[in-house]
């Protein structure tokens with residue numbers, strides 16, 4: 240028993256070292272893959288590393304005294320399955336019919352060793368299922384391979400480090416360990432219903448990763464300093480080889496050249512990325528996310544260099560250091576040494592001003608939830624953004640009027656990609672968004688209007704049903720009575736497909752209020768494909784108004800079955816959120832379904848951003864081809880939620896053509 244404890248203590252003692260070594264690579268990997276690092280993931284990953292460390296120490300320690308030691312019992316592998324049961328029965332007085340022998344059994348080495356062998360891989364099975372999302376048979380194989388690696392390490396005396404096996408290779412261990420992995424797999428199953436789903440955690444991390452957080456920027460800077468330091472060292476060796484190592488001025492200037500290379504030349508070549516930033520997918524851009532010029536990189540990092548070194552150099556002058564000892568900033572130090580009182584004051588004032596500006600910028604970034612801006616960034620008019628963030632910012636700047644989107648659509652169709660194909664891609668993009676947020680098949684309601692926006696809804700419904708999501712599509716009319724094309728042919732196609740392939744998709748035509756509310760109540764996701772860019776007016780006509788009200792009610796007040804309290808009744812009476820009369824956005828109910836709007840939330844004017852009565856409130860809007868003016872106004876995000884763009888095609892060439900066309904007009 241003591242051996243187990245001391246091995247775990249050993250693991251605990253060596254863990255900080257391992258954690259220290261893996262932290263930077265871990266952070267780089269996470270930032271590259273997800274863009275941000277949720278604490279939950281760090282907790283899981285580091286606890287997993289700690290567990291592996293414990294497991295290996297338990298299996299491999301203690302080591303024999305010396306390389307040639309022969310441990311007698313370990314020399315012949317034990318290959319008889321269930322040998323421990325026979326041995327146990329032979330050696331103890333255990334009798335199933337005699338309860339007084341049961342307690343002693345628990346203290347029997349055969350029993351508790353078997354128990355510990357099972358226990359050893361229980362956490363592995365849990366991690367494999369919960370975090371690594373392995374199936375039972377994958378867990379079985381991995382569990383077996385891990386235990387095989389334990390046993391072979393023992394059999395080969397740490398892969399030849401010791402001349403003889405120092406622990407017994409035992410098939411029973413293989414079986415008990417593997418069983419442990421499976422026990423862990425089954426045990427974690429029920430817990431997974433309450434544990435956070437890592438697919439959603441990843442999705443949130445990706446979203447948060449759009450921002451260039453202070454930690455991410457600091458890490459990229461640290462990486463750059465490490466790279467510069469390494470290059471500086473190489474140059475130092477070169478200088479030494481050339482017999483120039485003793486010369487102070489040369490080394491000062493080569494150091495500066497290395498910094499210039501890393502922080503100015505490299506960004507010029509890569510259009511705004513130092514090597515550290517490239518690694519973490521960051522980019523230096525102008526404050527409007529456009530490409531920065533070479534002199535801005537120079538200003539940004541030149542200022543930083545001065546901001547780091549000048550105060551120290553000046554201070555050392557002020558406090559009367561000998562200018563000749565302070566090396567590279569000698570001139571400043573010299574000047575400072577001769578104008579002490581003046582400089583003390585100038586220094587204090589500057590530092591105070593800098594401190595105040597730092598505070599102001601920190602408070603501003605905290606209150607406005609904007610990234611912190613460094614002083615050198617402010618002066619050089621540059622900032623660091625994530626590559627994805629730059630992309631999104633640029634997309635958001637390319638806003639097309641609704642009429643231009645229609646023109647763009649025609650250009651694309653003339654070029655050989657028909658509207659039906661665009662609709663197919665649009666609907667698939669919406670279905671993908673739903674699947675990202677509701678990863679396991681769960682009931683989905685698609686509200687489909689009679690225009691082409693509804694057509695996108697039909698495609699999304701089929702795509703989800705193909706992935707086993709039980710879908711209820713709500714439509715105001717029979718598919719054949721839809722007037723808009725290609726919505727009509729698409730809907731007919733989906734309808735036929737559903738019957739033919741027996742997809743889990745049911746279509747409700749103009750359902751009454753109760754049926755509608757029941758369907759929405761049971762949904763984990765709602766797709767709003769009622770009205771898109773073709774919507775006009777400040778009032779939504781029936782039946783769509785009722786659909787929007789039902790979706791909003793579910794979103795803000797939970798399902799009908801829940802919370803029938805006084806509070807809820809009052810909220811229903813007021814119903815103000817539906818009429819858009821509330822000043823602040825109402826709270827989303829905890830159990831609200833994930834609501835995604837196709838192209839634009841129904842009731843919101845894509846052109847002006849004005850919300851009609853009622854207007855659907857979505858968690859996310861997937862807009863097609865380009866952002867529309869109504870989606871980028873900040874006041875509209877209470878209806879749109881987060882907006883993402885589904886490009887559908889590479890629009891660049893068409894946008895250029897469209898630009899020419901617009902200019903001609």
Ligand SMILES: NC(=O)C1=CN([C@@H]2O[C@H](COP(=O)(O)OP(=O)(O)OC[C@H]3O[C@@H](n4cnc5c(N)ncnc54)[C@H](OP(=O)(O)O)[C@@H]3O)[C@@H](O)[C@H]2O)[C@@H](O)CC1
Nearest residue numbers: 661662689690691692770771772773774775776779780838
């Ligand atoms: N751009 C692209 O590349 C692509 C565009 N695609 C998709 O097409 C969508 C545009 O389709 P669209 O032009 O058919 O219009 P849409 O939004 O379905 O609305 C028309 C319906 O709204 C109704 N309606 C109007 N006002 C109303 C009111 N006040 N109250 C009630 N109803 C009202 C109107 O009824 P009506 O006036 O005819 O009685 C008609 O039935 C676009 O948003 C995108 O999702 C993708 O498929 C492919 C790529």
Ligand SMILES: [K+]
Nearest residue numbers: 767770837839
């Ligand atoms: K919509």
